[in-house]
Amino acid sequence: MAAIKARAQDRTAGTGMTYPELTRQTRNAGEHLHHFHGGLRLRHNKKISCTRPVERPPLPECLVVPLQQHAGGPAEAVVKAGDAVLKGDVLGINVEQRSARIHAPTSGTVQGIENRPMAHPSGLVGPCVIISPDGRDQWSSLDTLPDWKSMDPQTLSDRIRETGVVGLGGAVFPTAEKASGGRVANVHTLIINGAECEPYISCDEMLMREHPDRIIRGSCILRHACGAEKIVIAIEDQMGAVQRAFETALEASGAENVSLVKIPSIYPEGGERQLIQVLTGQEVPLGSLPADIGLVCQNVATAAAVADAVLEGHPLIERYVTVTGEGIREPRNLLALIGTPVAHLVTQCGGYTEAATRMVVGGPMMGYALASDQEPIVKASNCILVMTEDQVTPPQDEMPCIRCGECARVCPAQLLPQELHREIRNNLWSEAEADRLHACIECGCCDFVCPSQIPLVDWFRYGKDELRQQALDQQAADLARVRFEARERRLERIKQQKRERIKLRKQALSNRSEQQKKVAAAVERASNRKSGMTEQGSEE
Amino acid sequence: MSARRFSTGPAPHLPAPLTVAGVMRQVLYALLPGIAAHAWFFGPGILVQILLASAFALGFEAAMLKLRGKPLAKFLGDYSALVTAVLFALCIPPLAPWWISLIAMLFAIVLAKHLYGGLGHNVFNPAMVGYVVVLISFPAVMTQWLPPRGIAEVSPGLQQTLVAIFSGTLPAPLSWDAISQATPLDTLKTGIEAGRMVPEIRVAPIFGDFGGLGWEWIANWYLLGGLYLLYRRVISWQVPLAVIGSVLVLSLPAYLFDPANNPVPLQHIFSGALILGAFFIATDPVSGCTSARGRLLFGAGVGVITLVIRRWGGYPDGIAFGVLLMNMAAPLIDRYTRPRVYGT
Ligand code: SF4
């Protein structure tokens, strides 16, 4: 723990503050609101999907459950074709610490494990478990932990890990990992992120309206698991219904040390680092985690999933998904099983309108375009947005950068996107690194305002990949050099040993030959003597 | 169920609220009231000059695009050459001969813009390069200003204006001696240099309440246009504020200590091309600074240099020189005014 504090202290160098000062400031999270740099006031467009109640669509004919739905590596399948599974059975186990388990969303038969397009911007294929539901939707045996309050935080973390809960705000980082990390770093405040700042997305808002109690219970469990004292629930100031729902639920729950904070809706305020800045006025030092300044952030849907995992024993197999946009006839929120093909959800929402031209997973600012509606919903899919021709960026008619500086004005990371773009285009990699390309959170603000319509975020993704690759190459080269040098040393050592051995042997040989010589001489002498004697004798 | 396929593209998926052409168009709209005021006070010459300069600018732009193998429609449609032409035309005397525009646009578009790499790559403000070239080369022509409406005894009509511009000589019975008059800044400068007191100089009918008669009204309309651009977020506030602020801050003590030799600060602001320069010329993004602090420094530099030239230099107004000199300093300023990155 001391080591972590020391690490944080190193990184706080630029902020002119020491570690205790930083945490003292973050301790009062939410008491006064602050600003983050730049950002955009976007039209919310959330109402269209909030007018209909959330429904559970009928079971689809087949579920496609990818084994890679989280930050770490893919899970390893523990079922095979023909296996019968119950709802909640484990389909894949995590092989690495940062990966997560995958569970069966319903009961049925495993059809096989196939490579299918993963719901991922790269469009790569990956292994998916295909399940044909038996229609009974029968749960496997469930194990609940009703007296979690008296339990060891590690036990809670383990339960959260076993149930495959990951951050549902988009980062899909395993929640148990984050909680354990928080405990190690001695965090004091748990921030529950209900600031859903991207336009169109309303799944968190609907969840907060309908299940504030679950969120509060889950938050308390998470607080216990990560060892924090306080909970700050942050919601946007335009969410009036949510505020009322929370206030009632908070009163009913009797939870202590929980505060509800309304923050102005400016995109990308839901970003972890921006939210922390608004609540505490403090920046998370670059290269550090919020835990290093005493904070842990979790999304509201994650908190609800934790409550389900601990109190009901339910693994993460379903989530709220907003299906919306002008390309959808009846926009609404659905409670969808992981693995449901997108097309099945669209059918539940009245189908497409004529003008539907682009399908986006996520919001219009950071979401990625889907090429086909057969891809499944995964843990990260918060929204299916179908846009129409006139809403979408036209095929880029890119102009040269006119250095207007709009991009820098709106950048929440306080970068100079125009400079980064120039550097990446001209392969000035060390400059791009010095200008902190890696601090870009890919929020898209710069790209949106750029009058020259330069696809800045695309360039930044490419640039980051390139830098990462270079670092890897460098590592590989370093490793190769180290290996080469080690080999040289080993060879040298072997040669040396050989030389020594030869020397020894030579010495031994020469010793031996000396001895032999001595022996020979002695023998000679003796024989001389003998012959002398015989001679003498014969003479005698 | 058959799969439905969609077109893809990188995020963000929303179209930009503003395009380059949109920015430039807004600048042109914002200049309209000032242009109208100019035409009201100094006659139709300005309109002819705008048309002339625009025609030359677009001609050179098209030729250069063709030479450089760039798509004509895309870049001609960005209106940047038009903005250069109009800003230049607003700075020259209304009856200047046609070849003034030709030479200025040659330098502005061909040299200052395209030889540096075209839109987005020019180091210097093209309009000001063109203006300074003709100002230095043809000082006599560039100082033949007309008196504003109200004190002009005769003002040339459209036909006489056309004759003057295209033949270079005034049609009878007009003569330069009869119609041309020094600008207020000129009058002030020669007056001070001749050892006269500012209040004494200012009684000349060419002065108005703050600046020159007529000039101050034109400046008001430019100011209105500039505020519109600020409101539309086409320009940022740092540059105009710094230009005007630095001029005020520097000229106020001078005026307070020595009112006989220094004009009222507001006179500085409302005469010459200061307002036009502060809102429309020094705000050119390409040749200016990009960071907020950099823009403050840039604007302050323009203001200081303008004042210094007005006071001690060889020209009555100095905004063009101020802008060009600061253009040179811009990359350096940008280097030293980088914002602190989040979390560092
Ligand atoms: S917004 Fe676009 S045009 Fe303006 S400085 Fe940034 S990259 Fe250049």
Ligand code: SF4
């Ligand atoms: S995408 Fe990156 S560079 Fe652009 S505004 Fe967001 S953080 Fe800044």
